[in-house]
Amino acid sequence: MEFPISINVKSVNVGNDTFMYDGDTGFLTKSTGLLNDVLDLIPCSTREKIVDALREKYGEEKVIDCLQNIETLYNQKKLFDRDKKAVMRSPEAYQKDWEDGNLLVNLWLNVSHDCNLRCIYCFGHGGSYGGSRELMSVDTAKKSIDYWFKYLNKNIPMTTVTFFGGEPLMNLEVIKFSINYVNKLLEEYYIRVQYIITTNGTIFNDEIIELFMKNDVQFAISIDGGQAIQDRNRPYASGKGSFEIIKKNVAKLRNYYDKVSARMTLTHDDVPYLKQAVMDLWDIGFTDVVYEFVTIADESLSIMKDDVECLRKQIQELNEITYQNIINKKRQFFTNTLKFAGFIHSNKLKNECSFQSPYTIMFTPSGEIFKCHRMMDDPNHCVGSLNKGIDWDKFSENTRKYIDETECKDCWAKRICGGGCAQENSIYTGDVSKHYDLICEEAKMLAEESLKFYAKMYLEDEKDFHRIFI
Numbered sequence: 001m002e003f004p005i006s007i008n009v010k011s012v013n014v015g016n017d018t019f020m021y022d023g024d025t026g027f028l029t030k031s032t033g034l035l036n037d038v039l040d041l042i043p044c045s046t047r048e049k050i051v052d053a054l055r056e057k058y059g060e061e062k063v064i065d066c067l068q069n070i071e072t073l074y075n076q077k078k079l080f081d082r083d084k085k086a087v088m089r090s091p092e093a094y095q096k097d098w099e100d101g102n103l104l105v106n107l108w109l110n111v112s113h114d115c116n117l118r119c120i121y122c123f124g125h126g127g128s129y130g131g132s133r134e135l136m137s138v139d140t141a142k143k144s145i146d147y148w149f150k151y152l153n154k155n156i157p158m159t160t161v162t163f164f165g166g167e168p169l170m171n172l173e174v175i176k177f178s179i180n181y182v183n184k185l186l187e188e189y190y191i192r193v194q195y196i197i198t199t200n201g202t203i204f205n206d207e208i209i210e211l212f213m214k215n216d217v218q219f220a221i222s223i224d225g226g227q228a229i230q231d232r233n234r235p236y237a238s239g240k241g242s243f244e245i246i247k248k249n250v251a252k253l254r255n256y257y258d259k260v261s262a263r264m265t266l267t268h269d270d271v272p273y274l275k276q277a278v279m280d281l282w283d284i285g286f287t288d289v290v291y292e293f294v295t296i297a298d299e300s301l302s303i304m305k306d307d308v309e310c311l312r313k314q315i316q317e318l319n320e321i322t323y324q325n326i327i328n329k330k331r332q333f334f335t336n337t338l339k340f341a342g343f344i345h346s347n348k349l350k351n352e353c354s355f356q357s358p359y360t361i362m363f364t365p366s367g368e369i370f371k372c373h374r375m376m377d378d379p380n381h382c383v384g385s386l387n388k389g390i391d392w393d394k395f396s397e398n399t400r401k402y403i404d405e406t407e408c409k410d411c412w413a414k415r416i417c418g419g420g421c422a423q424e425n426s427i428y429t430g431d432v433s434k435h436y437d438l439i440c441e442e443a444k445m446l447a448e449e450s451l452k453f454y455a456k457m458y459l460e461d462e463k464d465f466h467r468i469f470i
Contacts, residue, residue, distance in 0.1 A: 001071040003046050007080050009039060010412040012448060014455045021451055023412030026347035027078045028451070034058050034066050042070075093358040093396045098151060105159055107148040107182075108354070108362035110373060111136040111174045112166035117200050117242055119234045121267060121294045121301050123374050123423070126237075127166030129364070130377040135171040136365035141178050143386050144363040149185050151361075159186075162196045164373055169203040172211075179215050198222060198263065200234065201246040209256055220261040221246065221286075225277030229270055250285040258331065264291040268300070271307040275314040279321075282332040290335040293442065295374070295424045302428075308442050315446065319453045326457075326464050338468070340416050340450035341457075345469040349403070350418030355432065356398055371395065374423035398422070398432060407435060413447040 008023040011031060020031040020039065034054065041050045047067060054063045073079040097103050113134050115127025127133065136144075152159070161182055163175050179195060186193055194216070201221035212219060223246055224233045231241030253260050262281045266274060278289045293303050318334040325332045343350045354360040355372040362370045367386035375381040384390040408414040420435050420443070428436035457465045 001074045003050065004043050005080055006082055007039065007042055008082065008410060008412050010448065010451070011036060011039075012451045012455065014452050014459060017455070017459060019451065019455045021344075021412065022079055023414060025078055025081050026344070026415050027073070028344060028454075030455075034062060035070075038063070038066050038070065093399045095392045095396070098358065098390070098392070101151055101153055103358045104148065104151045104153055104361060105156055106162070106354075106360040107145065107159070108162045108164065108360055108373060109136065109141060109144060109174075109178060110164050110166070110362065110364050110376065111141065111168050111171040111178070113365050114170055115166040115200070116170065116202060116236060117167065117234050118237050119265075121233070121265060121296045121298070123295060123377070124166060125377060129166075134365045136174050136363075138174055138177050140363070140365060140367050140386070141174045142181060144367065145178060145181055145185070147363075147386060148361055154189055154191070156191060158192045158194060160194045160196055162198075164198055167200050167203065168197055169199050169208060172208065176211060179211070179217075183215070194218060200242070201249055202236075202242055204249040204252065209253070213256060220263045220290075221250070222263050222265065223281065223286075224264050224266075224270065225273065226280030229273065229277055233265070233267070233270075247284045254285045259287045260285060261288040261290070261335070262286040264289065265294050266291045266303075267294045268303055268307060271303065271310050274311060275317055278318055278334060287331040288333045288335045290339070293424075293439065295421070295427050297427055303438060303442070305438060308438070308445055311442065312445050312449065315449050319449060323453065323456065323461075326468060327461060336446055337450045337453050340447055341454040342469065343416050343418075344451060344454050347415075349415050353419065353422055355422035356419070358396065358399055369395075371398075372423055374421075375426065406433065411440070411444070413444045416447040416450065417443040 010021045010023060012019050012021070018031040018036060019028060020035065021028045037054055037057070038050060041053060045053065050067065051060060051063050070079060074081070093103065113124075113127060113129050113131065115122075115124070118126050161178070163178070168175060175197075182193055195218065197217060197219045199219060199221055201223060211217065222234070224230050227241065227243040230243040230246070234242050236242055250260055264277060264281075270277065274291065278291075281289050294301050296302060315334070315337065319337050322332070322334045322337065340350070354362070355375070360371070362373055362376075363386070364370065364376055368382050369384040369386075369390065370376050370381055371383055372381065383395040403409070403414050403419045406419065408417075408419050411417070417440075420439065422432040424436060424439050425434055426432045428439065454469075457468065
């Protein structure tokens with residue numbers, strides 16, 4: 001190992017302890033004052049100069065031992081491996097592999113381009129995606145499923161089928177048909193199917209609950225907080241507030257489910273009230289609450305520079321509440337932190353961007369094919385249709401094999417963040433591949449607080465640490 005060497009590490013303090021996280025390899029370890037000082041010198045000093053600089057403070061033998069331990073980890077590819085252990089986002093996407101059924105995994109059906117709400121920030125233009133309001137027909141659903149199944153990799157252990165909108169439960173007929181049809185197609189294969197739906201929570205009844213429970217449908221309800229925020233941000237088309245009906249439905253769902261998840265969209269005006277909004281949702285029965293920033297060109301709604309630090313303090317407080325809830329076996333979790341902490345623990349790349357990978361195919365009600373549900377309002381992002389099939393050049397043009405091939409290369413949080421969202425990039429920079437600095441700052445802040453949360457669990461509560469993360 002030759003010094004100086006380029007490193008990409010993040011140190012966080014938890015009480016009187018310091019932890020070091022290597023952004024290139026995902027290696028996390030409890031640090032020491034000596035290790036911290038050595039890390040400061042490695043990028044700019046030789047081995048001999050490091051020993052000379054720290055000999056008096058720590059003793060020569062301890063400094064040499066520290067350098068030898070670092071070199072051992074380096075040789076094991078656990079530390080400072082900037083070249084050979086690039087972070088993989090997706091495999092090379094070749095048309096032959098697609099046609100031979102070696103790439104495609106997941107199916108996404110936008111079963112409704114209509115919605116009964118009119119959210120003030122909707123990327124889907126009130127559910128219509130800028131076109132006519134329509135529901136997917138059973139015939140289109142069948143053809144979409146057949147197309148997906150034709151190219152599906154039949155050797156995978158699991159696939160996900162997602163229903164989205166608009167409000168997908170406005171088209172219950174097609175959801176029921178699709179679940180039954182996919183189940184039938186997969187009967188002879190050892191493939192587990194996970195059904196996922198995001199709903200606004202206003203349409204629930206016994207039939208829907210029975211369907212969900214019978215088929216293990218995982219669902220999240222989009223809701224932005226307590227009554228004042230929710231009714232302002234997410235009213236019915238008539239202008240009536242939607243909070244009370246969702247509150248009623250969540251209470252009903254808790255009779256059947258121990259876990260009911262909420263997904264918040266956070267606007268600039270609501271940033272100061274994040275903590276209270278999460279607690280309000282816990283109070284009405286939600287167990288797991290996650291937020292996402294609004295992505296919209298309207299500057300009055302979008303996040304601003306001061307919002308990141310405003311969020312940090314609230315997230316720290318929510319993390320402490322979540323920590324106490326875990327200890328007390330109380331299921332009220334702030335999920336942003338737990339999700340990132342899970343990636344830290346497993347040392348797996350957070351990778352959710354379907355736009356930059358070849359694993360997922362998405363269909364509109366009219367049978368057009370896209371790679372990002374947030375960009376279905378832009379025909380330039382259409383990559384095919386049921387009638388014409390896939391336009392392979394368009395489908396594959398934005399795949400990214402390695403995050404390290406992008407501007408994320410030198411970011412310590414890249415493994416936890418996963419490289420960002422193509423639609424956010426498009427909205428704020430005009431380029432699906434160019435990141436918006438403010439979104440990156442928020443992601444790094446959240447990753448840092450997740451590191452602290454994970455380390456705190458490790459230090460202070462071994463039993464619950466293993467229960468949650470293992």
